[in-house]
Structure formats: structure tokens, C-alpha cells
Amino acid sequence: MASTTGNAFNMSLFRRLLSYTKPYKLTFYFVALSAILIAVVAIGMPYLIKVSIDEHIIPRQFDGFTTVIGMMTAVLIIDVLLQLSFIYYANWLGQQVIRDLRVKLFTHMMGFKMQYFDKSAVGKLVTRAVSDIETIASIFSQGLFVIISDLLKMVVVLGFMAYSSWKLTLIALIVMPFILYATRVFQKAMKVAFEEVRTQVSNLNSFVQERVTGMKIVQIFNREKVEYEQFKEINDKHRNAWVKTVWYNSIFFPIAEMASSITIGLIVYIGVVMNLGAEATTMAVEIGTIVMFIDLSQKLFRPLRQIADKFNTLQMGMVAANRVFAILDTESQIEDQGDLVAAHLKGDIEFKNVDFSYVDNELVLKNLSFKVASGETVAIVGATGAGKSTIINLLSRFYEINSGEILIDSASAKAYQLSSLRSQIAVVLQDVFLFADTILNNITLQNPDITEDDVIKAAQKIGVHDFIMTLPNGYHYNVKERGVMLSSGQRQLIAFLRAYVSNPSILILDEATSSVDAYSEQLIQDATDIITKGRTSIVIAHRLATIKKADKIIVMDAGEIVEIGSHSELLQKENGYYKNLYEVQFLQQEVA
Structure with missing residues (x-):
């Protein structure tokens, strides 16, 4: 399988991974439905806050205010239940998939020729079967469905914002192209960085596994200092690979946070300016709407930041999946197409x-x-x-x-x-x-x-x-x-x-x-x-x-084969290979 390094996303690899969810399709659909409902419920609380401010708090009309509070409570409870179901079953689905995948991988490796193991580092195979497959689980628990939920939430929120006030919506969208571009660049950079991280994890596991297994040789030949220096170098490479991902995160997330803050400031400023320019008896934009837009803009930008973060998780899982499927695609099995059953052999x-x-x-x-x-x-x-x-x-x-x-x-x-x-x-x-x-x-x-x-x-x-x-x-x-x-x-x-x-x-x-x-x-x-x-x-x-x-x-x-015969027959051969071997090696054992 070709490497996906440098590509933001490998759709064919992703489809192949999704095929492992088929035995659990009901759970898959339930999690997807939960993601949709979470997106819909997301606009409930900001809207009810707007109603509370514009219809009850500012005009001091408290008839029906208790009902609004009750509706807020109901929305909160529904949101909690949906989040609980979503998180639990997304994680459950991920664990079922990696269980099946790990069994398939282990079974596949058990059928390999010995020649494959002669050329493959044990530590790397252990990393594929344990660490990499565990990383794949995060695609479902923290990646795929979270991204889907956040994308749906953004669509619903944006649609509701446009319906409520297209002018304030345009203000909220001013910095959106810049954020989208930064997110795209961030995703590509993180893809390469995570590829390097998984490589260094494999190298580290291989080194530690071999040295722990061969610790007696290390100590017998006084190699502790040499092995320490080698381990330090490998560990530094592992650290540097992770530091690179931290560096990209430290750049992207402050930029995204700053863009969100600028958007909130613009909404407040423009909303106030629009009201100042309106007639004394009317308001161009209600206060509750401005407050609602502040909340909705956060719900619009926060998923965008989270999507970038979760896309990191998704990409790391995809890198791991690429490595696991590379082993599954390896054809190194001994041909097993015979139909004779060796219940008991004579032994010829x-x-x-x-x-x-x-x-x-x-x-x-x-x-x-x-x-x-x-x-x-x-x-x-x-x-x-x-x-x-x-x-x-x-x-x-x-x-x-x-x-x-x-x-x-x-x-x-x-x-x-x-x-x-x-x-x-x-x-x-x-x-x-x-x-x-x-x-x-x-x-x-x-x-x-x-x-x-x-x-x-x-x-x-x-x-x-x-x-x-x-x-x-x-x-x-x-x-x-x-x-x-x-x-x-x-x-x-x-x-x-x-x-x-x-x-x-x-x-x-x-x-x-x-x-x-x-x-x-x-x-x-x-x-x-x-x-x-x-x-x-x-x-x-x-x-x-x-x-x-x-x-x-x-x-x-x-x-x-240079000679065949019994012990006595071979000893009778003048200058025979066995006779010379016997006299040099085996006769010494007999004398000893």
C-alpha cells in the first residue's frame, strides 16, 4: 500500500476502514443519528436565552418566564443524554472494530513464512498489533463522528444565524475564509508530522524490545553506556517528532482563538452601531439577538477549532491504519491448497x-x-x-x-x-x-x-x-x-x-x-x-x-551431500569427509 504522507486524507483507505463497521451497522447509524440531533439541539439554548432577554428581562415581563426556564432545563437534559449516548457508543464501536482488526492481523501474521519474520523487527510488528491498532480506535471515538457532529453543528448554526439576521451573519463570516485556509495548511503539516511520530514510535519500541530481550549480552560485554547513548538519540528523535506537532498546534489554535474574538468584537460593535443609527422608538437589532449571535459565533468557531484538532486524531488513526493494512496486504503465506489429511504418516x-x-x-x-x-x-x-x-x-x-x-x-x-x-x-x-x-x-x-x-x-x-x-x-x-x-x-x-x-x-x-x-x-x-x-x-x-x-x-x-552411509561404513572410506570430521571433532569428544 502506498504511503499517504503529504495527502490530507486518503478516502480509499478510509472506506476500507469503514467496512469493518458493517457487523455493527445499527450502532453506527445510532451514533450518526446522535450526531445529527446534537447539532440540532445546539441552537436551542442560544435561542431561549434571546427569548429570555428580549421578551422577559428587558421589558420586565415575567409571565411565561418560568416556562422558558423549564424549556432550557429540558434542552440541557436532552443535550446531556445525547452526548452521553454519542460518546459511549462511538467508543464502543471503535473498540469492536479494533478487536476484529487485531484478531485478523494476528491471524494473518501467524500464517507468514519464517522468511518474513527473518526480515522484520519484532518491535515494529508489536507496535502494529498493539499501539497502531489502538490508535485506530480513536478514529471512531474522537475523530470521525465528532467531526461529523461538529460539521453538522456548524451548518445548523450558520443557517439559523442567516435566518435571524443576515447582516450579523455576514460579519461573523468575514474571518471564515482565513480560518479555513489556516485549517487546511495545518492539516497537511500535521499529516506529515504524525507520519514521523509513528515511525519514531516503531523505532523506539524495536530498540527497547531488543535490548530488554538481550540484556544479558549488554551487561556481559559492558555495553550499558553505548546502548544508553543510542537510546538517548532515538528517544530525542521521538521527542522532536512530537514537539513538531506541538509547534503546529501552538501556532494554529491561538490564531483560531484570535479570529473568534475578533468576530465577537465585530458583532458587538456593528450591532451597537446599527442600533445607534436606528430611530429612537425602534432597535435595528435586539439586544437578545446580539447576545445570541455572540453565543452562536462561539458555536460556529469552536467546532471549527475542534475539527482541526479532531482531524489530527483522525489523521493519526489513518496513519496507523495505513501501517496495519500494509501488513494485511503483505502476501507472505505458505501455499496451503493441499487436500490430503495427514492423520497418521508412515514416515517415508x-x-x-x-x-x-x-x-x-x-x-x-x-x-x-x-x-x-x-x-x-x-x-x-x-x-x-x-x-x-x-x-x-x-x-x-x-x-x-x-x-x-x-x-x-x-x-x-x-x-x-x-x-x-x-x-x-x-x-x-x-x-x-x-x-x-x-x-x-x-x-x-x-x-x-x-x-x-x-x-x-x-x-x-x-x-x-x-x-x-x-x-x-x-x-x-x-x-x-x-x-x-x-x-x-x-x-x-x-x-x-x-x-x-x-x-x-x-x-x-x-x-x-x-x-x-x-x-x-x-x-x-x-x-x-x-x-x-x-x-x-x-x-x-x-x-x-x-x-x-x-x-x-x-x-x-x-x-x-558428499557422503551417505552408516557410522562404520563411512569410517572405512579412506580420506573420507566424515572420517576426517570424526577424527577432528567427534573423536575428541570420545577421548574427553
Whole structure:
């Protein structure tokens, strides 16, 4: 979506946003009707004040004065009720819209390819889903309907003024062109300023999110002063963006206030001059009319000032909407048009001439072909960057391949429904991610089909139960954000249990024991033996024990397979790649 910077208003974007009010059209119409009635009621009080002065106070005729006071009270009550309904339901409508929009945005983002998240700052995405969408709500609560109400109020007031005295109306309109021009210039300037504000808010959120997440690195490498200076610079830019909006407001509103005061002065002056020039027995303009026009001129100019202010709110919401819709319009979904349901897989896997690249023209996998039979445990070894982890990312369809084909049980991976395919593949990563929740919920991931008893039995079977019961509250122990209350080895054990209870047809272990202590490693090795039994398993190998037990070892280098065979077969190859790797790396582990 093109940026709206510099344009006072983007009507197509506004229409798109209004489409989200369709499920709540009755509320929308009620709020609109309230806005109209508020505009009509606006002239009631000034007119009744005129009647009080001209028909009762000046001539000292108080018959019926109580009735006028009663009418004033009724108008006041009606105005209060209308304002109450208007404010409540306008805000209610805004919250309903952003709830629906936020759900749609979050659902859309969950379907993105991993490649999208590789290139997008987390802080900016959080800003879009939380701060920007909250700003959109103000379009309905403080922007759109308030502007409509004020515009209608101005039309009604102006029409009534013209009906009451066209001469005084012309006086009130003398400064109107100047105010309208100033408002237009103000709106355009504020549009650009608010675009900059939202950009700086995103930058600030991204910076803070990354530094808080990586605070350990900041402190380990004594980066506090450097990060402080960077934060100060970003924060200054954020402040300057807001100061610019304050500057524009500080210019516009005093000008608008001065114009209103000049208009009132002219009405009083001309009204008095007209009366001085009239005959002694008559008045060209009644005193009550002059007072009424003073009040009506305020009701004419005050909405104009408010419209400029509310238009700022509207524009800020539109800027936020533009950013949110830019994500909604992003096409980065994995193709999910398969009709096969992977209720249970045998686990046969075949890569046929697969090419893949994260960046255009930089192949990570080159013409890759291999087979994994059902129930086999296959280890993949190679230097860093050889393409080992890429294979498992492609198998789970987190990325789309450039060319070739990936077959699972003799059917293309694309032929399966994406959710059903991933439900049959469990992955244990080297860097385990745990949510700020209980151990139980981190294992089941809120799956209603997995009970606590199922988790306990599985934990007992793979030898994890005793470790969990040593923690406060056992399975209901809250591990806090990213599992910081657990060691890396404990997090790995939780990840193994999470994979096991999902009962996958295919199990993937991505260097799952590379950074754990000896005790945890033994538990993980025992768990590995249990959960890999009878199911197809692919292991990104790091430890020697895993490699020796594998039915087959795939050796990779620079995105290509250089050797395939069992541990013993590969060791017999003179000057073989695996043999050299074993002697340099794995044999050292065995000696240690």
C-alpha cells in the first residue's frame, strides 16, 4: 500500500476502514443519528436565552418566564443524554472494530513464512498489533463522528444565524475564509508530522524490545553506556517528532482563538452601531439577538477549532491504519491448497533435486536428493552453514523450495493440508523457546486432547517426571518469560516431553544436546532412545552417541551431500569427509 504522507486524507483507505463497521451497522447509524440531533439541539439554548432577554428581562415581563426556564432545563437534559449516548457508543464501536482488526492481523501474521519474520523487527510488528491498532480506535471515538457532529453543528448554526439576521451573519463570516485556509495548511503539516511520530514510535519500541530481550549480552560485554547513548538519540528523535506537532498546534489554535474574538468584537460593535443609527422608538437589532449571535459565533468557531484538532486524531488513526493494512496486504503465506489429511504418516521421506535459497541467487541447498525410510533414524552432520537446519525447515514447510520436490509417504508435501502435516512433525530445537506459563501448558500448548495425566505418564516413561517434581508446584510451576527460571538442560527436557506427548509420526532433533550439562545430556539421550523408537527420526547431529546409533548418516558440505552411509561404513572410506570430521571433532569428544 502506498504511503499517504503529504495527502490530507486518503478516502480509499478510509472506506476500507469503514467496512469493518458493517457487523455493527445499527450502532453506527445510532451514533450518526446522535450526531445529527446534537447539532440540532445546539441552537436551542442560544435561542431561549434571546427569548429570555428580549421578551422577559428587558421589558420586565415575567409571565411565561418560568416556562422558558423549564424549556432550557429540558434542552440541557436532552443535550446531556445525547452526548452521553454519542460518546459511549462511538467508543464502543471503535473498540469492536479494533478487536476484529487485531484478531485478523494476528491471524494473518501467524500464517507468514519464517522468511518474513527473518526480515522484520519484532518491535515494529508489536507496535502494529498493539499501539497502531489502538490508535485506530480513536478514529471512531474522537475523530470521525465528532467531526461529523461538529460539521453538522456548524451548518445548523450558520443557517439559523442567516435566518435571524443576515447582516450579523455576514460579519461573523468575514474571518471564515482565513480560518479555513489556516485549517487546511495545518492539516497537511500535521499529516506529515504524525507520519514521523509513528515511525519514531516503531523505532523506539524495536530498540527497547531488543535490548530488554538481550540484556544479558549488554551487561556481559559492558555495553550499558553505548546502548544508553543510542537510546538517548532515538528517544530525542521521538521527542522532536512530537514537539513538531506541538509547534503546529501552538501556532494554529491561538490564531483560531484570535479570529473568534475578533468576530465577537465585530458583532458587538456593528450591532451597537446599527442600533445607534436606528430611530429612537425602534432597535435595528435586539439586544437578545446580539447576545445570541455572540453565543452562536462561539458555536460556529469552536467546532471549527475542534475539527482541526479532531482531524489530527483522525489523521493519526489513518496513519496507523495505513501501517496495519500494509501488513494485511503483505502476501507472505505458505501455499496451503493441499487436500490430503495427514492423520497418521508412515514416515517415508524423499528429497528430489531440491534447490533452496534464503536470498535470491544464493543457493543454500543445491540439487539435494536423499531418502529416509519409515522408522529410520537418520543423522545429518556437516560444518556450520552446510544446510543441515535448512532441511528440517523445508520438511515442516516453514519456507518454500526454489525447485525440486519433497515427498512424504510418496505424496508431495504441498499435497497435504499444512496444519495436519505439521501436526505429524515434532521438532526439538537447540534453542528451546518456552512461554511465560506453567510447565504443563508449555508441554501441551493448550491442546485440549492432551490431559495432565497423559503428560505425567509420558514424563515418567522418558525419565523426566522426577526432575519436574523437584520444582515448586511441579507441573504447574511458572517458568516465566522464555523459561528463564530453568537451566538450558531443563528446558531441553521440557522440549523433549513436548515433542513426545504430541505423538508425532516424524521426529526432528536439531542439535538438541549441544549446550547441556553431562547429567541432562544423559537424561536427554535416554529420552531420545525412547521417543525415536518406532518412528522416523532426523537428527542434526552434534554428539557422538547420536551419530553411532543412527541407521544412516548424511554428510553435508556447502549445501550438497558428499557422503551417505552408516557410522562404520563411512569410517572405512579412506580420506573420507566424515572420517576426517570424526577424527577432528567427534573423536575428541570420545577421548574427553
